Amino acid sequence: MMMSTLTLTRAGHLATVTLDRPDVRNAFNAASIAELTAVFRELGDDDSVRAIVLAANGVAFCAGADLNWMKEMAGYSDAENLADALCLAEMLRTIYLCPKPVVAQVQGDCYAGGMGLVAACDIAVAADTVNFCLSEVRLGLIPATISPYVIKAMGENAARRYFLTAERFDASEALRIGFVAQAVPAAALDEAVAALVKALVSASPNAVREAKRLVSDIGGAPITDALIAETAERIAVIRASDEGREGVRAFLDKRKPGWLD
Known part of the structure; x- marks a missing residue:
């Protein structure tokens, strides 16, 4: 697909989507929102892809909304504002629910809406020099569209603080509150991400997909008889799947499973 705000590269089972508007600190606009939605849908449906990295070119990961786009929105009607917000919400949901x-x-x-992009991903690794900020209240706004993902990522207490104060915080604080999984020296960022990708593409593609869905479906759910029955059914189904049977046989035979051939 042709894209003006992103680049897409592939290497083996890995696809890398790179925000590519460094002149505006990778701030997003209507075009980049549409392209992110489309590319994650495409990659989610591509059986050759087992992992996706969301990266960025330039000094910033993402500064949130593009200023020129915000100027346009100032003149929008209520209906236009709602439609625009729904496009952003759908983009975030597409990343969050991507089966890969x-x-x-x-x-x-990484500021404002850029934090929503990170929070919608499964795992975040940051350079230890990175700063984060949920700056919306300084502009008389709120981080509403990104809130489902950011609150899940950092927890309610941290979200309450940073939503209300718009304080800037560093990568060590992002790690402490759980917003990122790792904070590493900038020179080690590529290596840290590569290690995660290697683990992801080495695992059963079906099991990874189902494990991701498991976290989404079960996280926060009360432990009821229905939930116990559902989780028992899920493990029974995956044990009987082709990859489940192959994985167990390969382990017992002390060989690599077929998905690594």
Whole structure:
């Protein structure tokens, strides 16, 4: 697909989607939202892809909304504002529900809506020089569309603080509150992401997909008889799947499973 705001590269079972508007600190606009939605749908349906990295070119990962786009929105009607917000919401949901595991490689500062992009990914790795900020209230706005993902990622207490204060915080704080999984020296960022990708593409593609869905479906759910029955059914189904049977046989035979051939 032709894209003006992103680049897409592939290497083996890995696809890398790179935000590519460094002149505006990779701030997003209507075009980049549409392209992100489309590319994640395409990669989610591509059986050759087992992992996706969301990266960025330039000094910043993503500065949130593009200023020129925000100027346009100032003149929108209520209906136009709602339609625009729904496009952003659908883009975030598409990344979050992508059946392939998504790793955010955060090499530079990440503000406002950019934090929504990171939070929608499954695993985030940041350079230890990165700063984060949920700056919306400074502009008289709120981080509403990104809130389902950011609150899940950092927890309610941290979200309450940073939504209300718009304080800037560093990668070590992002790690402490659980917003990122790792904070590493900038020079080690590529290596850290590559290690995660290697683990992801080495596992059963079907099991990874179902494990991701398991977290989404079960996380926070009360432990009821219905939930116990559902989880028992899920493991029974995957044990009987082709990859489930192959994985167990390969383990017992002390050989590599077929998906690594």
